[in-house]
Amino acid sequence: MATLPTSYFPHLSKDKKFARILTGQPFAKLVKRKPVHLHLCYSIMSQQLSTKVASVIHKRFLKLFKGKPSPEQILAIPFETLRSIGLSGAKSRYIHNVARFAIEQGMEQRVFDKMDDESLIEHLTRIKGVGRWTVEMLLMFTLGREDVFAVDDLGIQQAMIRLYKLDPANKKKLKEDMLRISLNWSPYRTYACLHLWQHKDGG
16 A cells, blocks of 8 residues: 655645654555445445444444345345434435445545546535545545645544634634645645544644
């Protein structure tokens, strides 16, 4: 697996406050993963869950199938079965919505690679249960986009509030401040998010 040392992002260290959390430890280089529909389902499963719990549910989900399931196979799984592996009723419906969208509209990586981030966010948030954060995770960890900033992510907010002494009381201003600061990290804001998550978790 290719890794990228922090020296790969020299402009991150120019931000004196951000430089405090640069440990010198390399991160795995972002890669593209297939199939997209399955990873979008994973993003939905991971909503509001710890990484450890989400991983357990992902494994239970895959055990329902032989190999990586097609959209048709996912849609054929009853809600009751999805709930039996630890998914809520809402998430079970949303996963079916993703499978149905993939069947009807297509979810080919080669097509998505031609779309910019905002166009893809607009396209996929038409699916009920898929919000902006969910698509941002897909952009980062499935499509390998290096310049995504998840301003709505609670962990990113907590890390930046602590690091930059931001005021969490006014959510609108908080997000405006976060976006303004994040522009200094472009075009590697995804990697900046990785550092912030690590910092938030005490890494």
